[in-house]
Amino acid sequence: MxxxxxxxxxxxxxxxxxxxxxxxxxxxxxxxxxxxxxxxxxxxxxxxxxxxxxxxxxxxxxxxxxxxxxxxxxxxxxxxxxxxxxxxxxxxxxxxxxxxxxxxxxxxxxxxxxxxxxxxxxxxxxxxxxxxxxxxxxxxxxxLPAAKDEVVDGEIVRHAALTDPETRYRQRYVDLAVNPEVREIFRIRAEVVRGLRKFLDSRGFLEVETPILQPIYGGAAAKPFTTYHNQLHQELFLRVSFELYLKRLLVGGLDRVYEIGRDFRNEGVSFKHNPEFTQLEFYMAYADYNTIMDMTEQMISEVAQEVLGTMIVNFNGHEIDLTPPWNRLQIRQGLIDHAGIDIQDYPTAADLEEVLKARQISFKPGTPRGKLINLLMDTYLEPILIQPTFLYDYPRDISPLAKAKPEDPSTVERFEGYIGGMELCNAFTELNDPLDQEKRFLELGRAYAEDDEERNPMDEDFLRALAYGMPPAGGFGIGVDRLVMMLTGQHSLREVILFPPLREEE
RNA sequence: GGGCGCGUAGCUCAAUGGUAGAGCAGCGGCCUUUUAAGCCGUUGGUUCAGGGUUCGAGCCCCUGCGCGCUCACCA
Missing domain, CATH: 2.40.50.140 (Nucleic acid-binding proteins)
Structure with a gap:
């Protein structure tokens, strides 16, 4: 009792x-x-x-x-x-x-x-x-924990406030009850989501809801949570992304769609990773990744201006200016400039392995070329991308759903947005060639054959949909939690998630 | 999962291996314009849990649990 x-x-x-x-x-x-x-x-x-x-x-x-x-x-x-x-x-x-x-x-x-x-x-x-x-x-x-506010020169100073992170997260109701600035973060979060909706709604996008319980997961290389439907006698997966369902809707004539909802990835937890997180994905027919880049910087800066009244935010110890246009850095050029490596000179994984070894960057044997390039990006580019930057033109083999550049089949039209040294969003010109898509699934099956959990399973129905014809399109995904974290200047995802996961008590 | 750190009153924190303390909160009293109200008095502890070392452990050692940071993981 x-x-x-x-x-x-x-x-x-x-x-x-x-x-x-x-x-x-x-x-x-x-x-x-x-x-x-x-x-x-x-x-x-x-x-x-x-x-x-x-x-x-x-x-x-x-x-x-x-x-x-x-x-x-x-x-x-x-x-x-x-x-x-x-x-x-x-x-x-x-x-x-x-x-x-x-x-x-x-x-x-x-x-x-x-x-x-x-x-x-x-x-x-x-x-x-x-x-x-x-x-x-x-x-x-x-x-409630004793907390007294003192006003010193107009500033509120709180004495003996609740700060223990475990109590704050486990009993968030107490945290919220005594720490007004925590309530403020979640008010901002709600407004940010509303701002994103408003931006997309005003451009003719239709908000939709797609299955969270899926017979086949896909759209991201992530380990899924599994569950079981008793009556259907079927194993189901909690979605790791919305992508494959939203693109089916492009086939169906919903030219501009978006979804805001929860993704689930059965992976480690860190200041920027949570097993369940809120994602916004939108897909826009007759657009490409250049269109999406423009839209992204508009959307984020507009939301910041609307919610915070400014495009300048403090995050990760830096003053960040979200005013468009954002920096754009091609990966190959970025690595030439900041690592002194032209990846074009190293056409195979084996070639690149020598480079990484020489620079004492560790990697698992058998890592595909694209992942090795990714390691170079993590080492030389990500940490220096403080002001908003689009890193673009990704290796094909780590981007199985993106369309290759017409003049360079080893590179795809894909970009990621970085702010404060943290990846914020991911977008590309969508692959709509059903035969090419099938080939990519098969390539990926080979690439990940040894790591069963990360294998991206072939989605036959998705291929069938593409075979009916999908318009050329640009697609976009952003971690809403990370966006809120950046806009509110918080150092951890847990500060913008009401009930972050904790081990069971006792 | 690995490494490092932390766990003391409801909250925020002290305490050379030698009687566990403070402020706030609480309780009793005084107080008709206070605002971290004030003044006087006062209660409150399985020091995360379990073992060990020691004459003696909050402190040292081991195990476990929880939390944090970090690495790995995360196209």
Whole structure:
């Protein structure tokens, strides 16, 4: 039972709750009659004051008790709701001895209270509700971590705030309840997603939903989570990307589609990796990767401007300017400039292996050429791509769904966007030649034959769809969590995911 | 999975191998315009768990658990 291992403090609160009930006061009443948010109350009073209204402004407010200051025959308190804090001022003159005693005896920090009274301004100038009546809305049996805000030169300094990451993530409700800046991150996150939708909707894109449970996973080289459907007697995979389903929709005539949803990859966790993460993918017929590059920098900068009111963000210790146009760096040229290697001079994996060995970059034997190039990019390019940069023209063998460049069959029209040294998005001119696509699947099957889990299985139905004809198109994918992380200047994905995965307790 | 680090009161943190402490929160008292309210008094500990070394372990050793950082992994 919950109360079994209650501490002394918790038992005290439990006792208060039970006593209230004994006195005929329900500590968890069904309804509240709050008729204004805290912020609206302050706004309304200021307008009232400015208009010189003689009549008092009477309101019923409610929220969580965040500070209590008893002063003998009067009490001050702050309550907090979704819109912020407001001060309550309670005098024996208005509420009487019994109610004041009730407040002092039974109300604790963290409880939800409803108070009715008139709006006033205190001697110190704070807009305050002078309470005439109040009641318990919800008694908190556990105490929230003590956190006191001090205003120093207009800056809010919080004392003894909850910072332990395990408690913060495991009991996110506590984190949110006491750390307003955490709430702010998730408000921004919601607005970012809304901004992305608005950008795409206004350009004629259709938002769709495709299966999360899939008989064949694909669209990314990632290890899937597996599950089982009892009635169908079928093994199913949680999707690792939306790509193959969204491109089927291009075949079906939905020329511009996008999906925002969860992808699942059964892999390690890091500051920029989470086993489930939110992805935005869009596909645009009659576009190519150049079109998509332009759109990407527009979309991200517009969303930043709209949500943050600026295109300058601080991330990873750098001031980053999202204003278009972004840098564009061809991979081959980038490696010539920053590594002194022209990959064109090393047409086979064996050739490149010598280069990596000479530079003491470790790799697994049998690594395909494209992956070796990727290692060079990780070493020489990714860390220096601080300001927004499109890295483009990828090796064909690590891009099985992208279309090759007409003049160079070993290279595909693909780019990734990097900001603050972190990969943010991935896009390409989509491969729409069904026979070429089949060949790529087969090549990939060979390349990954030894590593069963990473093998990208052949999707026969996807090939069948392509064989009906898919318009030329550009496609795009972005990690929404990473985008929010960058826009909010957070150093870890966990700070922008409400309930990040943790090992089970006990 | 490997390496490194951390785990002490509800929260934030102290404590040479020698009686486990502070601030805030809590509890009692004073206080009719406070706001990190203040003043006086006071409660609160399986030091993550289990073993070991030692006359004696929060501290040293081992194992386990959890968290963080990092490497690997992640086209």
């Amino acid at each position: 919950l109360t079994e291992d209650f501490s002394e403090l918790e038992n005290l609160r439990l006792e208060k709750m039970l006593q209230l009930r004994q006195n005929g006061i329900e500590p968890y009443p069904t309804r509240s009659y709050k008729n204004s948010s805290n912020a609206d109350a302050i706004k309304a009073f200021e307008a009232h004051e400015a208009a010189g209204e003689a009549e008092a402004l009477k309101l019923t407010l409610a929220g969580r008790l965040r500070a209590i200051r008893h002063m003998g025959k009067l009490s001050f308190a702050h309550i907090e709701d979704r819109t912020g804090k407001i001060q309550l001022f309670m005098r024996i003159n208005e509420v009487g001895q019994d109610k004041l005693d009730e407040f002092v005896r039974y109300f604790d920090l963290g409880d939800f209270i409803e108070a009715t009274g008139t709006m006033v301004r205190t001697k110190r100038g704070e807009v305050t509700l002078q309470v005439e009546d109040f009641r318990m809305l919800s008694k908190a049996l556990y105490q």
